[in-house]
Amino acid sequence: MRKIKYVLLIIASVFLLSSCGGNSKKGSSSALLPGITGAAFDVLVVGDERMWRDTVGRALFDLLNTDMPCFPQSEPMFNISFIRERDFSGILRPVRNIVFFELSDIYTQGKVTYFKDKWSSPQALVKLTAPDRESFLQLLQDKGEEIITYLVDAERKRTLSFFSKYCSPEMAQKVQSAVNVKMKVPNQMDRCRVEKDFIWMTDGNLNMTQNIVVYSYPYYDKSDFQLEKLLHKRDSVMKLYIAGPAEGSYMATEYRCEPTYKELIDENDRYLVEVRGMWRVEGDIMGGPFVSRSYLDAALSRIVTVEAYLYGPFKKKRNTMRQLETMIRTLELD
Known part of the structure; x- marks a missing residue:
């Protein structure tokens, strides 16, 4: 049956x-x-x-x-x-x-x-x-x-x-220095790119690449949390900092899979929006799932977004994605 x-x-x-x-x-x-x-x-x-x-x-x-x-x-x-x-x-x-x-x-x-x-x-x-x-x-x-x-x-x-027993204090310090937030980072995340208000961490595993991105930008009004604006900001940040393997290629959102949108209040009474979707590489054939959580940091008048995404063609992704989701939920605003 x-x-x-x-x-x-x-x-x-x-x-x-x-x-x-x-x-x-x-x-x-x-x-x-x-x-x-x-x-x-x-x-x-x-x-x-x-x-x-x-x-x-x-x-x-x-x-x-x-x-x-x-x-x-x-x-x-x-x-x-x-x-x-x-x-x-x-x-x-x-x-x-x-x-x-x-x-x-x-x-x-x-x-x-x-x-x-x-x-x-x-x-x-x-x-x-x-x-x-x-x-x-x-x-x-x-x-x-x-x-x-x-x-x-x-x-x-x-x-x-x-x-929590296997986290990287060094990478956590880099997150705090780059984006002024605290977060537990798994030990396997041993490579990163740091820019102003941005950090991308990865384990570089070719079979199942795990990635976490954290970035912040100014908050103006509640419309900044609309799905369209969150994805537009995502696409602009990823295009700027996460290149694909081919020359001129870059990460983008896969809009053929409609992203999901959920407004939440977390256990610390913080407002956030959770978005789930698929990413792709413009100019190449890579892609996979992502989940992002965008927080209102009212004290600093900014939005902080933390995202986990995977690349593992033909691999089962559920358990690994759930593990990454758990880690990005440890983000704390200073």
Whole structure:
């Protein structure tokens, strides 16, 4: 009916891929739990097999299997496995992300419950309950984005916990000197170009090139945060400072893939706009995904944009892109 990674893959990953438990504080209950198992963005779904093969399961699968936005090749948000509730025990309980679903007349309405660190740490769990199919499908429609965000945020926290141990103080200092912001920069970002109010960092890996760009420019009014103006500024900055491999070539935005635009308030109550899209090289055939976050720095009357982008033709990009997204979210305005 559809392609599903079944539980044997999860069992294999328990032995092959495990995490060392996150940032649990000494003496906390989480510190006594084993580390999570499975690979990043693995999700184990637990429920009734008959319902999983029904419209209920199809809708849940389709939600978790949503494509990553603005990727050159289709990649799902998560790798999905399923197991019957009666078979969920022992070796499967420490899996990093678990979604339970249940339909029963004991429930009066659809409900999502989030909890964590039940069998391992740092573990993310979601329970979806509803009295019938109609209520369950409505629940997914109403809370689908929230569910995705919860699971993605759990992976971001794990990524930050890991990569915070392997950051480059030297490159972070260069970012602060160039753009007057603080940011955690992964160790592998060991090359850079610095200009006035601009820095481009890269790892130079030919198989999967990871890049982070930070730049700032004056803020005049709220219209500066319109999508058209943000992309116009992006194109002008990239053309000026990021050349392509062929003479006269340069980076630009790929407008054939419509960029997404989202206004946000971050955890520090800062206004920002997140843009996702694809980049290309004018005068060459290179391209890939990017995500940018543009912040209002009211104290200095400027906009600060931090962007992550990848180049890895024919390579899976989701996990690497998510890692870069996590790192650009560490940006702090001075």
